[in-house]
Amino acid sequence: MNLYLQKLTFIFFVLITNTIFGQADSLQEPEKKIFRQKLNFVINADFRQTLVKNSPITIYGAYAGLKFKDKHLYSLGYYTLTDSSKQKFKAQNQRQAAPLVPPKQVNGEVSLWFLSLGYTRTIYNGKIFKIDIPIEIGVGEGSNGIYDADGQLLKLTTDNVYPMQAGISTIINVTRWFGVHLQGGERFIMGQSMFQNQYSGLYYTFGINLNFGRIYRDFVLKTD
Numbered sequence: 731m732n733l734y735l736q737k738l739t740f741i742f743f744v745l746i747t748n749t750i751f752g753q754a755d756s757l758q759e760p761e762k763k764i765f766r767q768k769l770n771f772v773i774n775a776d777f778r779q780t781l782v783k784n785s786p787i788t789i790y791g792a793y794a795g796l797k798f799k800d801k802h803l804y805s806l807g808y809y810t811l812t813d814s815s816k817q818k819f820k821a822q823n824q825r826q827a828a829p830l831v832p833p834k835q836v837n838g839e840v841s842l843w844f845l846s847l848g849y850t851r852t853i854y855n856g857k858i859f860k861i862d863i864p865i866e867i868g869v870g871e872g873s874n875g876i877y878d879a880d881g882q883l884l885k886l887t888t889d890n891v892y893p894m895q896a897g898i899s900t901i902i903n904v905t906r907w908f909g910v911h912l913q914g915g916e917r918f919i920m921g922q923s924m925f926q927n928q929y930s931g932l933y934y935t936f937g938i939n940l941n942f943g944r945i946y947r948d949f950v951l952k953t954d
Contacts, residue, residue, distance in 0.1 A: 770797045776807060780933040788812040793848065803850040810843040839877065842925065844870025844891055859902045868893040872925045889923035901939050906948070911939040
């Protein structure tokens with residue numbers, strides 16, 4: 731697993747370095763100011779599906795960032811578990827508490843949240859579809875509480891989580907204003923925590939992508 735982390739860190743460093751030094755020519759020419767480059771603000775909802783022990787888990791949230799020259803996106807996102815995903819852990823909590831109390835008298839409460847710093851490099855951007863390589867490093871916290879039928883806490887485990895993931899994504903343009911978003915990759919929870927085995931592994935994402943910038947230009951600016 732250390733080899734995987736080394737490779738992922740190396741890829742992240744190469745992409746960031748290419749972004750920084752790729753701007754050298756424009757910085758050396760005073761007449762080409764950075765303000766003339768394309769710089770767009772991006773904000774979007776994000777729903778991620780993960781198979782955890784053959785059970786689908788949904789992590790949802792949102793991210794915002796700056797996109798430079800339509801190739802480099804720097805973003806910061808916030809993510810947490812959906813309520814339906816939290817329910818999937820109740821059976822597991824019952825099995826863990828079985829030596830203490832009867833399974834039917836056990837309630838479980840699971841929480842997970844993390845902030846994620848991301849860099850996405852667009853390697854192909856055509857009229858019909860585009861291909862991106864997203865890399866993210868995050869930090870957050872997760873807890874797992876087991877309660878009896880009277881609400882008394884039997885066991886509480888709290889851990890810091892450090893998710894790291896990389897993958898490949900594509901957006902297929904259906905119209906000028908929206909498209910279909912598909913993404914897949916691998917996530918690894920660094921450090922020692924109860925979530926390491928449960929959330930490390932392959933992940934996939936699908937949904938609708940709205941091009942708010944183009945919608946704004948086509949419908950708002952044209953009416954002014």
